[in-house]
Structures are given as C-alpha cells and as structure tokens.
Amino acid sequence: MKNQNGAAALRAALLANMRSGHWRAGDKLPTERELSETYQIGRAGVRQILAEAKERGLITQLVGSGTYVSKEAAALLEADDSEASGMHTSPAELMEARIIIEPMIANLIVRNGTSADFLRMEECCTRAENAGSMQEFEVWDGALHQAIADATHNTFIKQVFQLMNRVREQGDWGALKMRSLTPERRRAYELEHRALVNALKDRDEDGARGLIMEHLVHIRHNLLGY
The missing domain is CATH 1.10.10.10 (Winged helix-like DNA-binding domain superfamily/Winged helix DNA-binding domain)
Structure with a gap:
C-alpha cells in the first residue's frame, strides 16, 4: 500500500x-x-x-x-483547469458539500476498512507531519482524505472524493489554503488527523463522525471565517 x-x-x-x-x-x-x-x-x-x-x-x-x-x-494545465471550471466550485461550496458528505462515510469505513487501509492513513499522517513545506503538507493532506475515501471500498464514494480533490487543486482553493495555513493551524490539523484515524481504527463510528465534523468546521472557520 x-x-x-x-x-x-x-x-x-x-x-x-x-x-x-x-x-x-x-x-x-x-x-x-x-x-x-x-x-x-x-x-x-x-x-x-x-x-x-x-x-x-x-x-x-x-x-x-x-x-x-x-x-x-x-x-x-490552464486548459484542464478551464475544463474543470465548467463546473467551478467555490471554496465555500466545497466546504458545504464536505460537511454534508464526509461525516456520513464513517459507517462505511468502520464496516469495510482493512488493516492495510489504516496503515495507509497512518503513513499519510506521518508524511504530512514530516513535510518540509506547506505545499508538501497539502499534498499529503489530500492523500489522507483520499485514503479515507478509499477505505469505504465504495466506488461511487471514491469517485466523489477524487472530484473533490480536483476542486482542491483549483487556484481559488489552493491560494486560500496557503494564506490561512499557519504553523499553529497545521499542527492542529495534524492532531485532528491522528485522532480521526485512531477512531476509525478502533471502529468507533460515533467518535469518528464527530471528529470529522469538528475537523471540517475548524477548516471552514480558518478558510472562510465562520
């Protein structure tokens, strides 16, 4: 893996x-x-x-x-972005969708996640924590969220997350994330990621759902101010 x-x-x-x-x-x-x-x-x-x-x-x-x-x-790449912008999604719209969708997948991960899935999540956490730049951290942050989606073993959910990661690659999201990502906030995200992965490993569906929601609300506040 x-x-x-x-x-x-x-x-x-x-x-x-x-x-x-x-x-x-x-x-x-x-x-x-x-x-x-x-x-x-x-x-x-x-x-x-x-x-x-x-x-x-x-x-x-x-x-x-x-x-x-x-x-x-x-x-x-600009042409690719233009094609994607045909369905352009603002950071606010993306966060709105994530807050609705992501907490709901905890049930699937608790039921379907394998030890290999959880090892993959842990590796993403470790690589993010050891990242030498904010840009590298963002790469591994995206990889973690995709690993979480893949652990559902649900093709439709995985495709939805791939689409969300494409939106995260768009300029609006990247610029906003880089402006808002201070060292203190990065460390907070790292701790939240670890807590979430541990809850999923423990098959704690309610705990994981709550941690996902808390993490996303934290991100929304840092990005959008509410």
Whole structure:
C-alpha cells in the first residue's frame, strides 16, 4: 500500500508544483532516484508516472540529461483547469458539500476498512507531519482524505472524493489554503488527523463522525471565517 500511496502523492506533487509556478517551463525535475526516495515508490512506479506526464505533454525527457517541464505545460494545465471550471466550485461550496458528505462515510469505513487501509492513513499522517513545506503538507493532506475515501471500498464514494480533490487543486482553493495555513493551524490539523484515524481504527463510528465534523468546521472557520 505504501507504493500506491506514494504514487498518488507524486502525481499530486507534480501537478501542484507546475500549477503553482514552483516548476516553470524548462526547469529540471528531480532525478528518478530522488523522486523514488522522497515519495517511497519504486523506480518503475516513478517512470510510469513520468510517462503519464510526458504523454499529457507536461514534461520532456532528454537521454543523458534529465526530465524538464515542457514549454506547453502551463497552457495545458490552464486548459484542464478551464475544463474543470465548467463546473467551478467555490471554496465555500466545497466546504458545504464536505460537511454534508464526509461525516456520513464513517459507517462505511468502520464496516469495510482493512488493516492495510489504516496503515495507509497512518503513513499519510506521518508524511504530512514530516513535510518540509506547506505545499508538501497539502499534498499529503489530500492523500489522507483520499485514503479515507478509499477505505469505504465504495466506488461511487471514491469517485466523489477524487472530484473533490480536483476542486482542491483549483487556484481559488489552493491560494486560500496557503494564506490561512499557519504553523499553529497545521499542527492542529495534524492532531485532528491522528485522532480521526485512531477512531476509525478502533471502529468507533460515533467518535469518528464527530471528529470529522469538528475537523471540517475548524477548516471552514480558518478558510472562510465562520
């Protein structure tokens, strides 16, 4: 499961770095070995993810030189964002939906979650806690919420969360989250994540539902002020 989780985080990090402008056209990406070590994914997995990015036109690879952000990457991602914005969701709308949906999945996780699912959640917590930047923390935060959704073992729920993660990648959400995410708030989120994962592991449905709601209300207050 570690490989699967690292792969999801690497995909998210590639997009986040390009969307934010941290990696610009012509910038050289870390080596396959560095990506493998950072995201704890095998070299074959790294190559597969880079191949997907290359197929999308986001990167170019030069034998003996390395991997670079393509000249077209920004325009391609902007086109993707424009397509997604056809169903553009504001941060307030996203939070409204999350507060309705997320507490309700505790029942499915308590019934269907496996030990591997809970190990995956714990790894996300650990990687978020050890993240060296707010951007890296946000990647692992998103991976944790996807791991929680995947633990329902319900295809529809997983697709809903994938859609919510796409909204989280949109500029409005990212900018608001980065502005609001102080070190103190980050630490509070980390503690809330740990408490939630522990409740789910203990099959404490009522406790987990309450912790999810508390966490989401906390996020809404920090993001939107109410």
